[in-house]
Amino acid sequence: MALLTLADVLRLPVIAAGLPRVMAGEDRLNRPVRWVHVTELLDPASFLEGGELVLTTGMPQPNDPTRLRGYADQLADVGAAGLVVELGRRYQQVPPDLVAACRARDLPLIVLSHGIRFIEVTQTVHALILDAQGELLRRSHQVHELFTDLTLRGARPEELVQVAADLMGRSVVLENLVHHAMIVCTAGGPGGPILEAWQRRSRATPTPDHAAPSGPEGWLVAPVEHDGQRWGRLVALPDQTGPASGPEHTLILRRAATALTLARMTGHTQWDREARASALLELRHGSHLSRTESRIRVEALGLPTVGHLFIAVAIGHRPDAADRADLDSRVGDDLRGAGIHALVGRLSPDRTGVLLTLPLAAAWQPVVERIGRVTEETLGEEAVLAVGPGVTALDQVARSFRQAEEVADAIGPATPPRPFHVSADLGLPELLYTLRDDVRVQNYVERQLGRLMQHDERHGGDLLAILRQYLDAAGNKSVAAKQAGLSRQAFYQRLHTIERLVGGNLESGAQRSRLHVAVMALDTLGEGSS
Template sequence: MPFITVADVLRLSVITAGLPRVAAGGEQLGRAVRWVHVTELLDPASFLEGGELVLTTGMPHPSDPTQLRGYVDQLADVGVAGLVVELGRRYQQVPPELVTACRERELPLIVLARGVRFIEVTQTVHALILDAQGELLRRAQHVHELFTSLTLRGAEPEELVQTAADLAGCPLVLENLIHHAIICAHAGRPDGQILEAWPRRSRTATTPDRAAVSGPEGWLVAPVEERGSRWGRLIMLPLASGAPFGPEHTMILEQAVTALTLARLTGRPMWDRRAHSSVLLDLLHWRYRSRTEARLRAEALGLPTTGHRLLPLVVDHVTAAPGDTPVADHLAGELHTAGVKALVGNLSERRTGLLIALARASAWQPVAERVARDLQAVFGTDVVVAVGPSVTELSEVTGSFREAEQVADAIGPASRARPFHVASDVGLPELLYTLRDDVRVQKYVEHQLGRLLQHDACHGSDLLTSLRAYLEAAGNKSIAAKRVGLSRQAFYQRLHTLERLLATDLESGPQRTQLHVAVTALEALRGL
C-alpha cells in the first residue's frame, strides 16, 4: 500500500543508526505516518493533527509521573503515529512511567540509544511520504478510471464489489439496512471467517457519514445511498494479517460506493432479490463447498436454519405479463408482512423459488395454502404452486427443491383445481403432461388414435368424445351413453364404428387401458 508506516520508518538507515528499540506499542507499528514533527514542547498536541511521528530528546518532559502520563495522553488523544525519544540529553534511560503510559494507550514508543540528526530523519521521511502520496494519486486515478469503465458498461453489483475486494486485498460485504449480507466478496478468506453470525456482528458497528473505521472488529464502513436516502452500506473487513487500513483502502471503498450508488440509479436495483435468487439456485444445484458455507450464506440473508423446518416451494407463473408486479417481489412483501422468514427469488423467467423457515412444531399446509391462494387472487388461476417435502437440514433442500420442480412440471391446465400440489398429486395425467414433448409419446398417440382423429376431421364427427366417455365409465355402456346424451342403441352403433376404425376389441380390458392412456396423453399434448 502506498503509505509509510512506523515500521517502515524504523527500517530507514537514518533511524537504524540510532539503534532503535520498541519500548511500547509494538502491535501498532503498522500505523500510517502522515508527517514527522520535531518538538520539545511539553504540550505539543495543539500543533498536531494526527498521524505525525513525534521526535523528541525528552528535554521538556516533567519528572512528575502524573504530568508525564498527561503528556502521553495528549499525544494519544490527537492520534499521533508514534513517539521517538532520543537518549543522552534528558534521559540516560527511558522512564518506566513513560513506557507504562504508552503501553496503556497503545502508543508506539521508540527509544534511540544513539543520537541521530533529526533534520535528516524529517527530510528522508518527508520525501518518502511525498513519493507515497504521488503514488496514491496515480493509484486513485487508475481506480477511478476502472470503476468509471465498469459503471459505463453497466457492470452488475457483484462485479463492482468483487473488483473492490481484489484491488484492496480485503473481503467486502454489501448489506442492506436490516443487516442482510446481499453480496460477499471473499478475497481469499473462507466464508466461515466472514459471514459467521453476520447480522449480530454487523449491528455492533455503527454507520458513519463517510468511509471510516467502525465497530469492535475494526471494519471500514461506508454508507450506500439511493436518491438521498440510505439504502445500506459497504463493509471492508480487515486484512488477515491484522495490518491497519491505509488511505488506499479508504479510496477504493469510496470509489466502489460511488459506483454502487450510480448503479442503483441507472440499473436494476432489486439487489436483495438477486441475492436471494443466487442462494436459491446455489442450493438447487448444490454449488457450495460445505454445509457450513451454505448455512452461513442463508443465515446472512436472514433465513434461520438451525432448529427450523425448511419448506421449499416452486411457483410457475406461466401467463404473467411482463408489465405485472413481479411474482417474487409480491411474495417477498407478503411474507415479510406476515412475519414469515423466507428466501424468495427467481429460478428462471417464469419460475420463482421460496425457501420458508418454519418452527419445527408448526404445520406447513396453512402457509402453503396462504401463498397459493394469495397468488391466484392476484395473478390468476394459471399460477402453479408446487411444494417439496419439508426438511430439517439445509443440505436436504436440494432434493426437496428438485421434487417440487418435478411436481410443477407435471401440473397442466387440467390439474390446477387444487391451491397447491405435492408429489402425491402426480398421477397418470400429470405424468403424461410432463412427457408431452417426448416424441415417443406423440408417436404412441398417433398410432393408437390417428385413424379416429382423421375420421373426425374429415366427417365433422365427434367419435373421440364417445370413446372418452366409454373409457371413463370403465366400459359401462349405459353410463357412457347417458354422459354423451345418446340412446343406448345409437351409442352401441358408435362403439362398433370405433372398433372398426381402431381395429380393436373395446370389451378387452388391456386394450381399453391402452386407449385410455392414449386419450389422456392426447389431452396432455393439447394442453387440456
Template sequence: MRQTPEPGETTSVSSPTRSLTIADVLRLPVLVAGLPEVVSGERRLARQVRWVHVTELLDPASFLEGGELILTTGMPHPEDPTLLRAYVDQLADIGAAGLVIELGRRYQRVPADLVRACRDRDLPLIVLHREVRFIDVTQTVHALILDAQGELLRRAQRIQDVFRDLTLHGAEPGEIVEAAAELTGCPIVLENLIHHAVHCAPAGRPAGQVLTSWPRRSHGTPTPDRTAQSGPEEWLVTPLEHGGSRWGRLVLLPDEHDRPISPEHVMVLDHAATALTLARLAGHARWERDAHETALRSLIEGRHRTATEARTRAESLGLPVAGHRFVALLIRAGSRTAQDGFGDALAARLAAGGARALVGGLRPGVTGVLIAVARAGAWEPVAERIGRVAREELGADAVVAVGPGVADLGQVVRSFAEAEQVLEAIRPGASDRPFHVTSDIGLPQLLYALRDDVRIQQYVDRRLGRLIDHDERHGGDLIATLHHYLAEAGNKSAAAKRSGLSRQAFYHRLRMIERLLGHDLESGPQRTELHVAVMALEAMTGRSPEVLDG
C-alpha cells in the same frame, strides 16, 4: 521489546496500496542507526505516520493535528509524574502516532513514570539508544510521505477511472463489489439494511470463511456517518445513502496479514459506494433478487465446496439453518405477460408474514423459493400464502409445486428436483388448489408430464389414430363419445345421457368405434388401454376430448 532491523534494511514504503506506518519508519536506516527500542504500544506500530515533528515543548498538542510522530530528547520533561502523565495525555488525546525519545542528553534511561503513562494510553514509545540527526529523520520520512501522497493521487485517478467506466457500462452491483475487492485485496460485502450479505467478493478467501456468523458479526458493527473503521473486528464501513435516506452499507474486512487500513481503501469504498448508488438509481440492478438467485442456483447445482460454505451463505442472506427444515417450491407463471417484479412482491409478502425464505427467478417464467421452518408442518401456511400471491400476480393458471421437506441444506437439491417433477405434471388451470405436492401426481398428471415423449405419442396414434382420422375427415365426435363411455366406466346409459345423445345414437357410435379400432369395448383390459390413450391425448392437446371436435 527491542526492534532492531538489520543495518541497511528498508521497508517497501513506496507501495501505493498503503500508508507509511511507525513500523515502516523504524526500519529506515536513519533510525536503525539509533538502535530503536519499542517500550510501549507494541500493538500500535501499524499506525499511520502523517508527519514528523521535532519539538521540546511541553504542550505540543496546541500545534498538532493527529498522526504525527514526535521526536524529542526529553530536555524539558518535568520530574513530576503528574505533569509527565498530562504530557502523554495531550499526545494521546490529539491522536499523535507515537513518541520517540533519544537517550543521552536528558535521560540515560527512560523514566518509568513516562513508560507507565504511555502504556496506560497505549501510545507507542520508542527509545533511541544512540544519537541520530533528527533533521535527517524528518527529511527522509517527509520525502517518503510526499512521494506516497503523489502516488496516492495517481492511484486515486486510476480508482476513479475504474468506477466511472463501470458506471458508464451499466455494471451490476456484483461487478462493482468485485472491482472494489480486487483493488484493495480485501473481502468486500454489500449489505442491505437488515444485515443480509447481498453480494460478497471474498478476494481469494473461502466465501464461507468470510461470511461465518455474518448476521451476528454485522449486528455488532455500528454504521458510522461516513467511511470509517467500526466494530470489534475494525471493519471499514461505508454507509450507502441517497437523498438523506440510507439503503445499505459497504463493508471491507481487513486482510489476514493485519496490514493497516489505508487512505486508498477509503477511496475505493467511497467510489464504489457512489457507483452502487448510481446503479441503484438507474433501476437495472435487482440487488437482493440477484443474490437470492445466485444462492438458490448454487444449492440446486451443488456448487458450494463445503457444507459450511453453504450454511454461511444462506445465513448471511437471512435464512436460518440450525434447527430448521427446508422446503423447496417452484412457481410457474400463468397467462399474464407482466411478470416483472413478482420475485420482489413475493419476497416482501413473505417477509411481512414472518416467513424466512430465499426467493429468485431460476429461468424464464419459473421462480424458486426455499423456505426454512422450525416445525415439520409449518410450511403449509406459507405455501398457501405463496399460492395466493402467485394467482394474484401471475394469473389464475399459475402453478405452485412443493418438494418434500428436508433436514439439511445438502438435501435441498432433492427437494427442488421433486418440486420440478410436480411442476411438470400439473397442467395450468387444471386445478384451483393453491399448491401441489408429489401425492397429487396421478395418471393424468403423469401423462401430462410425459406428453412430449415420442413413445406416448406413438401409443396414442396406435390406439386412437383411426378415430382421430375419421373425426377429422367427417367432422365426427367419436373421440368424445369414447371419452364419455370410458369416463362412466362402461355404463352406456349414463354415458349417453352425459353426451346428450339418444341411447340408440350413442350405441350406434360405440359399434362404429369398435369396428374402426378392432376392439371389444366390453373387455376391461382393452377399455383400460383406450382410457390411458384418451387421457394421453388430452394431455398432448391441452383440451378435453369432449371439445376436440369443436
C-alpha cells in the same frame, strides 16, 4: 500504496544506525507516521496534530515520575505515532517511570543507543511521506476514473462491489439498513464464512458520516444513500494481512459507495430483491457453497434457519404472461408484510420460485394458499403452484425444488384444479402429460387410435367420443349409453365398429387399459375431444 508505518521507519538505515530498541508499545508498530517532529519541549503536544513521530534527546524531561507520566499522557492523548529517545546526552538509560507510563498508554517508545542526526531522519522520512502522498493522489485519480467509467456504462451493484474488493484485496459487503448482507465479495469471488453472526457483529458497528474505521473489529464503513436518505452501507473487513482502513482503502470504499449511490439514482433499486433471488438460485442449483456457508449466507439476509422448515414452491406460468415481472415483487412484498420469511426469485422465464422458512410447528398450507391468491390476482387462473417436500437442511433445498418443479411440469388440462399441487396428486394423466413430447408416446397413440380417428375424420363420426365415454364408465355399457344419449342397440353397434378398427375385444380388461392410456395420452397432445 501502503502507509509509512512506525515499523517501516525503524527499518530505515538512518534510524537503524542508532540501534533502536522498542521499550513499549511493541504491538503498535503498525501505526502510520504522518510526520516527524523534533522537540525538546516538556509540553510538545500543543504543537502536534496526531500521527507524528516525536524525536527527543530527553534534555527537558524531569526526574519526577508524575511529570514523566504527564509527558507520556500528552503524546498519547494527541495521538502521536510514537516517541524516540536518544540516549547519551540526558540519559544513559531511559527512566523506568517513562517506560511504565508509555506501556500504560500503549504508546510506542523507542530508545536509540547510538546518536544519529535528527535532521537526516526528518529529511528521509518526510521525503517518503511526500512521495506516498503524491502516489495517493495519483491512485485517487485512477480510482475515480475507474468508478466513473463503471457508472457511465451502468455497471450493476455486484460489479461495483467486486471491483472495490479486488482493488482493496479485502472482503467487501453491501448491506441495507436492517443489516441484511445484500452483496458479498472477496478479492477472489463471493464470500461465505466472513458472514458468520453477521447481524450481531454489524449492529455493533456504528455507521460514520463518511468512510472511516468503525466498531470493535475495525471495519471500514462508508454510507450508501438513496434520494438524500441513508439506504445502507458498504463495509470492508480486515484480514490476516492487516486492517482495511488505510488511506487508499478509504478512498476506494468512498468512491465505490458514491458509485452505488449514483446507481440507485439511475434506476438500480431492487438490490434487496435481487440479493434474495440470487441466494434462491444458489440453493436451487445446489451451488458450491457448503452447508455452513449456505446457512451463513441465508442468515445474513435475515432468514432464520435453526429450528425451521424449508418449503420449496414452484409457480409455473407462461413465459409471455403480461404481469409475470410483477409476480416476484408482489409475492415477496405480501409475505414480508405478513411477517413470513422467504426467498423469492425467477427460476426460469416460465417459473418463479419461493423458498419459505417456517417454524417447525407452523402449518405451511395456509402460507402456500396465500401465495396462490397473490398469484391468481396477478396472473389470473393460468398459473400452477407446486410444492416440494419440506426439508430441515439447506443442502436438501435443491432436491425439494426439483420435486416441486417435476410436479409443476406434470400438471396438465386433465388435472383437477387445486390451490396447489404436491407429488401425491400425480397420477397416470400427469405422467402422460409429462411425456407428451416423447415420440414413443406419440407412436403409441397412433398405433392404438389412428384408424379410429381416421374413420371419424372421413365420416364425421363420434367413435372416439363413444370410446372415451365407455372407458370412463369402466366398461359399463348401459351407463355409457345413457351418458351418450343413445339407445343401447345404437351404442352397441358403435362399440362393434370400434372393436373392428382398433383390432381388439373391448371386453378385455387389458385391451381397455391400453386404449384408456392411449386416450389420456391423446388428450395431453391436445388432439382429443371431450
